[in-house]
Structures are given as structure tokens and as C-alpha cells.
Amino acid sequence: MLIQRLNGRHAAQYRALSLEAYARHPQAFASSIGDRAAIPLAWWAARLDDELDLLLGAFEGEVLVGIVGLALELEAHARHKATLFGLYLSQAWRQGGVGYQLVQGVLAEAREQPQVRLIQLTVTAGSDAAIALYRRCGFMQSGLESLAVRVGDDYFDKIHMCREAREL
Structure with missing residues (x-):
């Protein structure tokens, strides 16, 4: 499995x-x-x-099977934070450690940004596998946003998680 930074040629x-x-x-x-x-x-x-969104992909050969992003903050008083977003793996590649590799890749990218001290994310409550993965990667719950997303008539809460960029 190759984890690498995505660019415009990977757009499709x-x-x-x-x-x-x-x-x-x-x-x-x-x-x-x-x-x-x-x-x-x-x-x-x-x-x-875009230099403010660092996107990584997991490739099996030439096929993109997983993605994750790290958004850097523009605002002067928030530049110490970055947001992990959009982690997704094709169904066939779940439970095999690829998600862990992608998150570790994003953490490495964050450590390359000297201003970044905190990495934050949100995850849908009830997404137990994703929550467990983030915990294995050192993230801790920092809040809960009730009714964060509405799909049709259903509402979903979001768990806010964070970790320091340079801790283990």
C-alpha cells in the first residue's frame, strides 16, 4: 500500500x-x-x-482506495490548529490497517508544519470503528455537538476530538 500526497492529476x-x-x-x-x-x-x-488542504491517498497499484485531508488555518490566532477531515476507505480496504496508515500520514504532515500544535476532527457519533481508530492514534474527545447533521428527517451528533501534533 502506497500512501502519498494527492495533487491535481488525481482529481478524477x-x-x-x-x-x-x-x-x-x-x-x-x-x-x-x-x-x-x-x-x-x-x-x-x-x-x-491548494496549499491549505493537504490531501493524502492510499493507492493499491494505480487505484486510489483511501483518502484523508488536513486543513490548515488561515487566521492569525488559529494557525496553531489543523483539522483532519474526509477520512474514507473503500469497503474492501477496511479493517486492514490502511486507515491507520492514512491517519499516521496526516499526523506526519502536521508535524512538518511548525506552527501546528493541535489537530482536531469531528466524527459522527456511533461510528465506532472510526472513533476507535482515532483513539488508537492519540485523539481524545473534547466535545459533543448535538444535532450536527440532518439527513432527511434524521439528526446525527458529532463528536469533537483533538490531540497535540507532536505528542506520541
Whole structure:
């Protein structure tokens, strides 16, 4: 399994895997698959080349099977924080350690940013495998946002988690 930084040339695969995530787990995202599917491929390519969003992919050969991102903050008083976002693995690649490799890759990227001291994330309450993965990677719950996402008539809470960038 190769974990590497994504760029504009990966846009089509990144878009396809992201749309798969939106379709399979709509409760995990504030945007809907309809919203994201309507966005042109050029937007996806530009996002991959944006210096404030560092995106990593897990590749099996030439096929992108997993993704995760790290968003850096622009604001002067928040530059010490970064947000892990969009962790997703194709179904066939779950439970094999690829998610752990992706999170470790994001943590390494965060450590390369000297201003980053804290990494934060949100995860849908009830996503037990994801929560367990984040805990194994040193994240601790720091809050709970009730009714954070609404899909149809259903509401989902979000657990806020964080960890220091440079601790074990």
C-alpha cells in the first residue's frame, strides 16, 4: 500500500472516491452527494493543489482506495490548529490497517508544519470503528455537538476530538 500526497492529476479518482463516501455515509458530511456531484472536476483538481488542504491517498497499484485531508488555518490566532477531515476507505480496504496508515500520514504532515500544535476532527457519533481508530492514534474527545447533521428527517451528533501534533 502506497500512501502519498494527492495533487491535481488525481482529481478524477479523488472525486469518485469522495462521491462514494458521500453516497455511503451521508450522515458524516454537511454537504450532500447532490451538492458535491454538481461541482466541476476543475474544482476538485484545484482543491488538491491548494496549499491549505493537504490531501493524502492510499493507492493499491494505480487505484486510489483511501483518502484523508488536513486543513490548515488561515487566521492569525488559529494557525496553531489543523483539522483532519474526509477520512474514507473503500469497503474492501477496511479493517486492514490502511486507515491507520492514512491517519499516521496526516499526523506526519502536521508535524512538518511548525506552527501546528493541535489537530482536531469531528466524527459522527456511533461510528465506532472510526472513533476507535482515532483513539488508537492519540485523539481524545473534547466535545459533543448535538444535532450536527440532518439527513432527511434524521439528526446525527458529532463528536469533537483533538490531540497535540507532536505528542506520541
